[in-house]
Amino acid sequence: MQTAAGVVLAGGRSTRMGKPKAWLEWHGSTLLYRTAAVLARTVGGPVVVVAAPGQELPPLPSGVTVAEDPVEGLGPMQGLAVGLAAVADRAETAFACSTDLPFLHPAYIRCVLRGLSPGTDMALPVARGFRQPLAAGYRTALAGLIADLLAEGDLRPGMLFKHCQVAQLSDEQLLADTAVMRHDPTLESVVNVNTPEEYAAARDRLPPEIVVECFGALARNGGHRPRGVRAATLGAAAAAVGLELDRHVVAAINGDQVTRDESLPLVVGDTVAFLSADAGG
Amino acid sequence: MTPGGFFGRALLVDVDGGEATGDAFELSERVLRSYLGGVGLGTWLLHRLAPPRVDPLAPEAPLAFVFSSLVGTPLTTSAKFAVVAKSPLTGLLTDALASSQFAIAGKLTGHDAIVIRGRADELSVLLIDGDGVRLEPAPELAGLPAAEAETSAKSRFGRNWRTAAIGPAGERQVRYATISHDGRHAGRGGLGAVLGAKNIKAVLVRATTKVSVADQAGVLAAARDLRRRSFGPATAKYRELGTLANLLAFNAVSTLPTRNFTAATFEGAPQLAAEELHELRGVARNSCASCSIGCEHIYSRKGGGSQRMEYENVFALGPLCGVSDPDDVFAASARCDELGIDTISAGGTIAWAMECVERGLIDEPWLRFGDGAAVLRALDAIGTRSPGLGELLARGSRRAAEVVGHDSIDFAPQVKGLELPGYEPRSLQSMALGLAVNARGADHNRSGAYEADLSGELDRLDGGAAHVAAAVGTEDRAAVMDSMILCKFLRGVFDDPFTDWARLLALVTGWTLDAGELRDTARRIVRAKRAFNLREGATAADDTLPARMLETPLELGSGRSAVLDAGRLGSMIAGYYAARGLDEEGRIPAAGLDDLLLDA
Numbered sequence: 030m031q032t033a034a035g036v037v038l039a040g041g042r043s044t045r046m047g048k049p050k051a052w053l054e055w056h057g058s059t060l061l062y063r064t065a066a067v068l069a070r071t072v073g074g075p076v077v078v079v080a081a082p083g084q085e086l087p088p089l090p091s092g093v094t095v096a097e098d099p100v101e102g103l104g105p106m107q108g109l110a111v112g113l114a115a116v117a118d119r120a121e122t123a124f125a126c127s128t129d130l131p132f133l134h135p136a137y138i139r140c141v142l143r144g145l146s147p148g149t150d151m152a153l154p155v156a157r158g159f160r161q162p163l164a165a166g167y168r169t170a171l172a173g174l175i176a177d178l179l180a181e182g183d184l185r186p187g188m189l190f191k192h193c194q195v196a197q198l199s200d201e202q203l204l205a206d207t208a209v210m211r212h213d214p215t216l217e218s219v220v221n222v223n224t225p226e227e228y229a230a231a232r233d234r235l236p237p238e239i240v241v242e243c244f245g246a247l248a249r250n251g252g253h254r255p256r257g258v259r260a261a262t263l264g265a266a267a268a269a270v271g272l273e274l275d276r277h278v279v280a281a282i283n284g285d286q287v288t289r290d291e292s293l294p295l296v297v298g299d300t301v302a303f304l305s306a307d308a309g310g
Numbered sequence: 311m312t313p314g315g316f317f318g319r320a321l322l323v324d325v326d327g328g329e330a331t332g333d334a335f336e337l338s339e340r341v342l343r344s345y346l347g348g349v350g351l352g353t354w355l356l357h358r359l360a361p362p363r364v365d366p367l368a369p370e371a372p373l374a375f376v377f378s379s380l381v382g383t384p385l386t387t388s389a390k391f392a393v394v395a396k397s398p399l400t401g402l403l404t405d406a407l408a409s410s411q412f413a414i415a416g417k418l419t420g421h422d423a424i425v426i427r428g429r430a431d432e433l434s435v436l437l438i439d440g441d442g443v444r445l446e447p448a449p450e451l452a453g454l455p456a457a458e459a460e461t462s463a464k465s466r467f468g469r470n471w472r473t474a475a476i477g478p479a480g481e482r483q484v485r486y487a488t489i490s491h492d493g494r495h496a497g498r499g500g501l502g503a504v505l506g507a508k509n510i511k512a513v514l515v516r517a518t519t520k521v522s523v524a525d526q527a528g529v530l531a532a533a534r535d536l537r538r539r540s541f542g543p544a545t546a547k548y549r550e551l552g553t554l555a556n557l558l559a560f561n562a563v564s565t566l567p568t569r570n571f572t573a574a575t576f577e578g579a580p581q582l583a584a585e586e587l588h589e590l591r592g593v594a595r596n597s598c599a600s601c602s603i604g605c606e607h608i609y610s611r612k613g614g615g616s617q618r619m620e621y622e623n624v625f626a627l628g629p630l631c632g633v634s635d636p637d638d639v640f641a642a643s644a645r646c647d648e649l650g651i652d653t654i655s656a657g658g659t660i661a662w663a664m665e666c667v668e669r670g671l672i673d674e675p676w677l678r679f680g681d682g683a684a685v686l687r688a689l690d691a692i693g694t695r696s697p698g699l700g701e702l703l704a705r706g707s708r709r710a711a712e713v714v715g716h717d718s719i720d721f722a723p724q725v726k727g728l729e730l731p732g733y734e735p736r737s738l739q740s741m742a743l744g745l746a747v748n749a750r751g752a753d754h755n756r757s758g759a760y761e762a763d764l765s766g767e768l769d770r771l772d773g774g775a776a777h778v779a780a781a782v783g784t785e786d787r788a789a790v791m792d793s794m795i796l797c798k799f800l801r802g803v804f805d806d807p808f809t810d811w812a813r814l815l816a817l818v819t820g821w822t823l824d825a826g827e828l829r830d831t832a833r834r835i836v837r838a839k840r841a842f843n844l845r846e847g848a849t850a851a852d853d854t855l856p857a858r859m860l861e862t863p864l865e866l867g868s869g870r871s872a873v874l875d876a877g878r879l880g881s882m883i884a885g886y887y888a889a890r891g892l893d894e895e896g897r898i899p900a901a902g903l904d905d906l907l908l909d910a
Contacts, residue, residue: 245555246546253585279766284564284867289766302562305547
């Protein structure tokens, strides 16, 4: 069975932002936390953050590991090679992206990973008018090829395309996916923030609309019925319905992992179930 | 000197022929301290009293009602007893716990356990009090539901007798028949069939003595404290909606077994949810004897009457069979109570049969998923062991699959012959291990590893070392709670369980014991259960899950798949064996048998 990993490149210089993008505040945690956590809740395999040599990173979601790039300043292809190599023994494919994608949606990630059909080495979205190699799918076996190209002094992503089988995914192809069409119809998954103004505009947006359900002893007075709220994190969703993620309360997003991580990012279309931590019996 | 809370003896009753005889069987302080009571002491008694490889339905197979030092104290939820025997369903050890006044009256006959052997000449009731034992023919009780038999027996012998009785399914030795009392059931593993095989319709006990505890004032203070804590948030779920609160939550996290484990979410779940039924049908709440939690929730039935509903009977007779009409599920639950059969095994076996019908392996075209009337018809066939389908399904899903063949064992929802409870193993992988290795078979009460899966502290879809530790831990805690005996619904109120339990036991018994000793006791009880099963022929091959769980991924609502293959489960089982000090084949090294006191 094919396992997919996640790779987040965090070692960029953030020149135009003026401060490290990884540390940008995002609804109580950081932009890097959000990106890594969105990958972790989407792919079945490991998630690794690639950092520059000596780079200090903010706290990361549980289970996400760090791979340090041994060489500084060689750009995203170097980070990509390190990241793919770090997960190659545990996953056949990986979704790799930059840190600065505040609206990255799991539906987009899944759609891109499905583009890695047999014989395809890279699923390259061409979305919103640009090629998106930093929001794309890769065979992890490409790590060696990328390292070889870098050793030859070729640092441009475009060179990789000439040496492997690339499946381009157009806007139309991405939007043919019903989940992408429903939850990310303008493909904001690939919108990045490079300047303080872009960051501020993104941060000022309303949190995503999600659905909350409460069960058991948490569902007093008809509270089990689904209700819509706006919340960017699990903690915000809990607060919106008067709950706290303490020892007696846990949550599951879309019927998947059970968690108490208040910083866990939510996205448009999520359904959050709050249940008693002592469920069972 | 006999420790507080104990009498230091069991009563061995022989019902062979037309008369009962009773002999005292000494229980040394060493044995009592090593096994505590309940399930632990029952396991030791089975080791000592069950002939090796005995047919569970043979006269010489013992059936033990086992009490504990806490029974009769004011400690909340302590009015419990264990019924222990070799299971006619699994061929291995089975033990079932129940709560009622039977526990207190049974213990106050002056015994820590009552063990029944032999076979009466005709259908009889067995009466036990401080004056001895006697057998009374009771042909008038034949075919009666347990509750009616209880009423009839009380009217004949007096209201101060407490009764444990079987229904018609027990008389006919349906392999998953129950023993009932005060509307509660010792449900799993076919204990009712064992009693039925002895031609005993009911056991009546009457309190005639008292028992003292080591520190009466200390026990009273502890009881007040425990009662206060039992009203807190850790028991809110049970108090407010009961165990049926699991149903909608489990559906939301893709762990509600549906249509014989072909799915883990059920479109009809909202109709069966406690949250809805409580608003529309909730009529009463009830407690077991000596319990301050009050987890029983009683619902009104369309057309009159009411029915107590729990998660496990609703899951098994509802989603597992594809049934969503609450009145159909209420009716099926009531029918199980009348017949005296385990709802989980009944639902699991019927769901398996429904899938066999779909696949053309059983020619009973009326038996379809989603048809509540078909479930009732199948239950009646089982309860009467009617020729054909009834006789087949009365064996349980494993034995029935052996008859039907065509690889139907691959989707029989059982482990070691015991049907799976309402926890999907693929999406609860600590629980998957617990279900695979537990001595009783697929069981959620002796291995509550779902707690870890639902805690948010590990990845429930990726079983590994943390899941092994969780499964071992919950099995140990269950071993102590089931032996001392306290209701597991209290488990959340103990901040430091082994320390708290040691303190309670010290107050009752007078023993100076600590958490470390109690942890050793837990491991001993778990090991003793395995030792019994190994003696009866169990092997590592029995520690597994149905092929369906290991070969078919489960689609989650999130779009991801839950996968549990044989390699991952095998790796967890190897970790479990290592943690338990077993060899690679799950056997107990000779040194591990030393402290089981099997020759004591």
